[in-house]
Amino acid sequence: MPVNADLHIHSPYSMAVSRFMQPEQLLKGCVTKGIHVLGTGDALQPDWQKSWQLYLENDAGIVIVPQGEIEDQRRVHHVILAEDLAQFSQLRDLMAGKCKSFETSGRPHVYLSGGEIAALAHDVGALVGPAHAFTPWTAMYACFDSVRACYGDEKIDFLELGLSADSSYGAAIPDLYDVPFLTNSDAHSPYPEKLGREFNRLRLQHRNPKEVLASIKTRAIEMNAGFFPEEGKYNRTACTRCFTQYSIEQAIGNRWRCPADGGIIKKGVSDRAKELAGEGTPRPRPPYVHIIPLGQIIQTMEKTSSPNTKKCTAIYATLLSTFGNEIAVLIDAPVAEIRAVHPKVADAVDALRKGTVTLHPGGGGKYGTFSLG
Template sequence: MLANADLHIHSPFSMAVSHAMHPEKLLPACAVKGLQVLGTGDALHPVWQKEWKPFLSNSQGICVIPTGEIEDDHRVHHLILAEDFGQFDQLRDLLAPKSRSIGSNGRPHVYLSGEEIAQKVHEVGALIGPAHAFTPWTALFAYHDSVAGCYGKEHIDLLELGLSADSSYGAGIPDLLDVPFLTNSDAHSPMPEKIGREFNRISVSGNLTPRNLLDCVSTGNIAMNAGFFPEEGKYNRTACVRCFMQYTSEDAKRHNWRCPADGGLIKKGVYDRARELSRGIPGQRPPYLHLVPLGQIIQTIEGVSSPQTKKCRAIYNEFILTFGNEIDILISAPLSEIRVIHPGVSDAIAALRENRVILHPGGGGKYGTFSLI
């Protein structure tokens, strides 16, 4: 079977996360989105574990996988996937002597290297790899030129691309030749524009269980990655973090990485960083489907300030009532049937499916935008 999986979210115990991020909200949100698998996020946090435990046997048809994120002593973030919470309990015990926030922060800082953390993760039988690997803050390629530069002799089981990259950004990097790529939302809110905004379509043999899902990830049995156009990400292009003026790498170097307009830091974009690291012919990868959340499409067509306006929500809810879930609407629902509900949305989805999109790249911390041809 094919299962849509979002394996990286956060809890209210992490910074800047909605107080609505609780299992009783998240599981229905998955059904609306069209997800069959959800990572818990923040599984090292004992209180967050307790919130999830009543839902593990009554997960409303959603396969729940314990997942978490850790920041190492060089500020690199790591994504961890496990079969059960017991493995995260063991990991917490192993990491506790090197962390002051292991029991209080959903995404704790641990005073160990990436290699040392990966050793301990593998010791408890879990999977690990860099989170949002290309992002110019708190990421593998923000601070290292190679996987070994961070993880030493320890192997990685996966690599999360992040919102500002797609598979093409990593396909030409020799270090990543045999590493499965993941695309996850990193959601801080259960709103449909956030949860599942990036997801993995995983081909699962047998029952949909955490063990089977982890086996699929570790063997690269991923049928498709889906998510943003990379240009929509906040850090796709090299840009000033104050005024968001974009620069070529050459111009940024010439200005010593300081914006001549306001003196702000110029941060290297994911697009330029990936080009620096790529060598030779890109390796073959599963197809990557570029999507825009349905709420964002409705917002754009209606010309309003937010997908959360009353009008947008009413249109969105009518779509879900008719078709069942958002992913099916975006990918496979007949355009003629979409048109019955909203001709403008039908035209927009047709343009997206046919790649008739003009992208206005983001950078420096400002999301990119799109317009339709």
């Protein structure tokens, strides 16, 4: 059976996360969005572990996968997935003395290398891979030129693409030919514009955490879905202060300093992926479907100031009552049926599916934008 899975979120124990990121709210958000499998986020934090205990089995039928993110001694971030919350307790015990922030931070910093973290994760039976691997901050390819340079002899079980990349960015990198790609929301709030903004469609035999991990191991990934990479805030090489974009040649010529204001020029994900691919040949990957949150589509088509206006929320509610959830509208519902409910949204969804959206790429820490019609 195909399911939609968002396997990387956060809790209020992480920085800049909404206080409404609570299990009950998240389950409601999953139903609205159309997510069937959800990572817990921050499963190394003891109190957050306890918060989830009552919701591992839930009336919404959402499969809850224990998940955490950890920062290593080089500030590279790693995602860990497990079958049982107890595995994160075991992992925390194994890292005793290497971390001062398990109690205070949802995404703890540990004084271990990526390889040491991966080895410990594998020791407790968990899966591990680099978080938002291409991002120019706190990511594997920000610090290293290869998986081996980051993880040594330990293998990774997946690679998370991040908001500024899609499958095409990694498909030609020889280092990743045998690595499954995941794409997740990294959500900091439970609302549908964040939760499930990127997700994976997995094929499961049974709906449980063990089967979710098995689907990743066996590459039973039918589809990845998420932003157009250009919408990500690090897609293009740009100044981190004024966001002026530069070619690699210009950045090198300016010694990675913006001539306009002296800000640091940060290499974009697009340029970094090309650099890593070299002469590599793209290998086939599951389809990557580009989506934009439905609220943003409605806001754009109705030309309102916010997706939360009374008009926009009424349209959103009508679409959900007709098609069940947001992902169904964005990906699965026939355009003709959407048109019968709201012609302008149907036109936008049609453009989205055909890839005829006009994109204005982001870079340097500023999100890109899009226009429709």
